[in-house]
Structure formats: structure tokens, C-alpha cells
Amino acid sequence: MANSNSAEKLQPFVRKEELDIIYLRIFEALSYSALAGAAACTGAIFELSSNYMDKPAFDSLRKFYDLYFAQGDIDKKKDEVNAAVDDIVAQLQEKMASGEELDSSMDLHEDEELKKQRLSLSGVQKQLEGLIVLDAGIKDQILPALASMQFEDAIRQRLSHVVQAWWKMGEVLHKEANPSELESVARDLAKMLSSVEETRSFYELVLNEKPPEGQDQRSVFIEF
Amino acid sequence: MTMTLDQLLERLRIFSQKTLEWCAGESEQSTARVMEAIDQLLRNTARVSQLSAESLVAIQGLQAAISIRMGEKSREGLAQLIKNLEVLAAEHDEVQNVIHPIIQALQFQDKLRQNLENVLRMLPVWLEFRKGLPYQISQDKLIEFGNLLTKKTTTIAERDVIRAHIDGMIPEADIAPVMMF
Numbered sequence: 001m002a003n004s005n006s007a008e009k010l011q012p013f014v015r016k017e018e019l020d021i022i023y024l025r026i027f028e029a030l031s032y033s034a035l036a037g038a039a040a041c042t043g044a045i046f047e048l049s050s051n052y053m054d055k056p057a058f059d060s061l062r063k064f065y066d067l068y069f070a071q072g073d074i075d076k077k078k079d080e081v082n083a084a085v086d087d088i089v090a091q092l093q094e095k096m097a098s099g100e101e102l103d104s105s106m107d108l109h110e111d112e113e114l115k116k117q118r119l120s121l122s123g124v125q126k127q128l129e130g131l132i133v134l135d136a137g138i139k140d141q142i143l144p145a146l147a148s149m150q151f152e153d154a155i156r157q158r159l160s161h162v163v164q165a166w167w168k169m170g171e172v173l174h175k176e177a178n179p180s181e182l183e184s185v186a187r188d189l190a191k192m193l194s195s196v197e198e199t200r201s202f203y204e205l206v207l208n209e210k211p212p213e214g215q216d217q218r219s220v221f222i223e224f
Numbered sequence: 225m226t227m228t229l230d231q232l233l234e235r236l237r238i239f240s241q242k243t244l245e246w247c248a249g250e251s252e253q254s255t256a257r258v259m260e261a262i263d264q265l266l267r268n269t270a271r272v273s274q275l276s277a278e279s280l281v282a283i284q285g286l287q288a289a290i291s292i293r294m295g296e297k298s299r300e301g302l303a304q305l306i307k308n309l310e311v312l313a314a315e316h317d318e319v320q321n322v323i324h325p326i327i328q329a330l331q332f333q334d335k336l337r338q339n340l341e342n343v344l345r346m347l348p349v350w351l352e353f354r355k356g357l358p359y360q361i362s363q364d365k366l367i368e369f370g371n372l373l374t375k376k377t378t379t380i381a382e383r384d385v386i387r388a389h390i391d392g393m394i395p396e397a398d399i400a401p402v403m404m405f
Contacts, residue, residue, distance in 0.1 A: 151257075
């Protein structure tokens with residue numbers, strides 16, 4: 001941490017690579033500080049909504065929000081959960097193929113934490129969807145808060161992609177990359193994008209081409 | 225498609241700019257969401273019946289004020305709206321719990337835009353500064369870089385982030401005020 005009192009103890013020289021890392025850390029910290037503003041905006045809309053929303057609907061919404069955003073690296077968690085489920089299915093198929101009987105004593109278990117996450121998030125989402133289907137009026141009540149969540153989620157994803165892209169460029173700056181390697185870096189960056197608009201913008205601005213078939217069909221996660 | 229490193233950096237900078245502009249633009253939709261929430265509040269008959277006629281008129285006035293400011297992009301316009309809301313909250317205790325989150329939402333909306341604008345202004349500073357630098361630089365040169373970044377900030381919190389990453393930068397309180405005359 002910086003401190004003027006430590007000036008006499010400072011390293012006399014800093015490598016250029018360190019300067020880049022310092023800058024990228026500042027860039028990341030300031031970007032995520034802006035994201036905190038988006039989260040605070042959602043918090044304010046939630047507070048406003050609590051004035052008129054029915055308590056059960058509001059509680060479900062709040063629970064969904066907490067579960068969704070408390071997971072940190074959401075995409076990674078989703079992948080982990082999906083991989084765990086795929087793994088269980090693969091094990092079952094293997095046992096069936098070898099003629100083993102499937103019963104409850106089998107040593108097949110999903111990681112408890114992953115299971116809890118999968119069930120809780122999808123459970124609350126279903127609960128929320130159920131409320132919306134049963135009472136059209138609730139959808140109108142929920143909408144401002146839900147729209148704010150979607151906004152926060154989209155901003156989180158986009159800022160995170162920009163930050164990751166510059167970290168990647170920070171590495172590339174210190175390599176003697178030829179044009180073909182640079183193109184490969186740019187194409188790798190395109191793979192992490194998640195929304196239609198963002199993907200189209202990246203292909204057009206960075207790769208100077210239209211997104212390939214299917215790439216423009218991506219969407220953000222929260223959908224009702 | 226072939227490109228040089230400078231071209232890739234520039235294209236990525238433009239992409240980042242578009243992305244951050246999109247984020248700032250989306251944040252302005254917060255005002256619309258606040259409007260929808262107020263609309264819902266006014267439709268809630270049970271809640272409305274508990275409000276005095278005076279407070280109801282205040283909330284409706286608030287809705288009209290925000291409606292007029294919708295699409296207002298200037299910081300001054302937003303600041304004026306926030307000021308009006310604060311006056312309204314002071315005059316009507318009963319609707320403070322409605323007005324307070326609105327003020328917060330609008331303040332965060334403004335802060336988000338400002339933060340992203342500043343983050344974006346720092347990118348070319350970094351790319352320009354590092355051009356032609358030798359393998360190693362002195363700590364003074366790094367501090368010079370930090371000072372260039374702080375020129376693109378608006379708030380102490382932003383400058384504190386920069387100082388937290390670069391040793392030897394002068395803390396805010398130690399900076400002597402500039403005497404113009």
C-alpha cells in the first residue's frame with residue numbers, strides 16, 4: 001500500500017511490466033467500484049419496491065437476488081454445477097452399460113455445496129416464475145426491481161469482460177507476438193463474451209467482421 | 225485479417241469505450257425504473273389510502289418532476305432534481321421512505337456514469353505513457369504516471385485507489401491548496 005512515510009524505503013526502479021500490472025490493478029479496482037454503484041442502484045429500487053410489494057413476492061425476489069449475486073463467479077459456478085450433473089449422468093450410464101444394478105447404495109453423490117446451489121437458485125427462480133404466472137399484477141410490481149437486477153447483471157458481465165480483455169493484453173504487450181498470434185488472442189477474447197450486442201460490437205470493432213452464425217444468439221442469464 | 229499490436233490495442237480501446245458508454249447509458253434507465261416503481265406505489269390502494277392528501281400530492285409532483293427530467297443527460301439537471309427531492313423529503317416526513325431510495329438511485333446513477341467515464345479516460349494515458357519506456361523506470365517516473373492518472377479523476381475515492389497502488393504518492397490532505405493570486 002502507498003504511504004508517503006515509506007518514500008525512503010521505495011524500490012529505486014520498477015520494471016515496465018510492473019507498471020502495466022499496477023495500471024491494470026487500478027483499472028480493475030475502479031471498474032469494480034463503478035459496479036458497486038450499479039448494485040447500490042438495485043438496492044435503492046428494492047427499497048422503493050418494498051413500499052408497495054406483497055411481502056411473499058418481495059421475499060422471493062430478495063432471495064433470488066441474494067442467491068444470484070452472492071455466488072461471485074456465476075458463470076464458473078454454473079459450469080461447475082453442469083459439469084457435476086454431467087459427471088453423475090456419465091457414471092450412471094457407465095454402470096448401466098456394465099450391467100450393474102442401480103440402487104440407492106451406489107457410491108454416487110453430487111457435491112453437497114453444488115447441489116445446494118443448483119437447487120436453491122433454480123428453486124427460487126421457479127418460485128418467482130410461479131408467482132408471476134399466478135398473478136399478472138405481481139409481474140408489474142416486480143418489474144422495476146427485476147429490471148434493475150438485469151441491468152446490474154449485464155453491467156457486471158460487460159465490465160468483467162473488458163477488465164479480463166485488458167489483463168490479457170497486458171500479457172501480450174510483453175511478448176513478440178506476430179499478427180497471426182494477435183488475431184488468435186482477439187478470437188480468444190471473443191469467446192468469453194456473453195450478450196448479443198456485446199458480441200456483435202466486438203466482432204465489428206476488433207475483428208472487423210460480422211459475428212459467425214450462432215454467436216449473435218447469446219443472451220444474458222436472468223430471463224423471465 | 226492481420227493486425228499489428230498497436231491496431232489491436234486501439235480497436236480494443238474503442239470496444240472498451242463503446243462498452244463503458246453502453247453501461248453508462250443503461251444506468252440512465254434507472255430513472256425509468258424509479259418511475260415504474262412510483263407508478264406501482266400510486267396504484268397500491270391500501271398504501272395510498274394511508275397517505276395524507278398532502279403526501280399524495282407530493283408523490284404525484286415527484287413523479288411529474290422525474291418525468292420532466294427523463295432523458296436529461298446533464299449532471300446539473302440531475303443534481304437539481306436530487307436537490308428538489310431533498311427539499312420534498314424535508315417537507316413531507318410521511319413520504320421520506322419513498323423519496324430517500326429515489327435520491328439514492330439517482331445519485332448512484334450519476335456516480336456510475338462518472339466513474340466509467342474516468343476509467344475510460346485513463347486507458348489512453350497508460351498506453352501513451354508506456355510507449356518508449358525502457359525496461360526499467362524510476363519510482364519517480366511511476367509516481368509521475370500516478371499523478372497523470374489522478375488528473376482524470378473526479379473524487380477522492382478514485383484518487384485513493386490510485387494512491388493505494390503506487391507507493392510514494394502524496395496523500396490528499398498533504399497537498400497544499402493552489403494560490404491563484
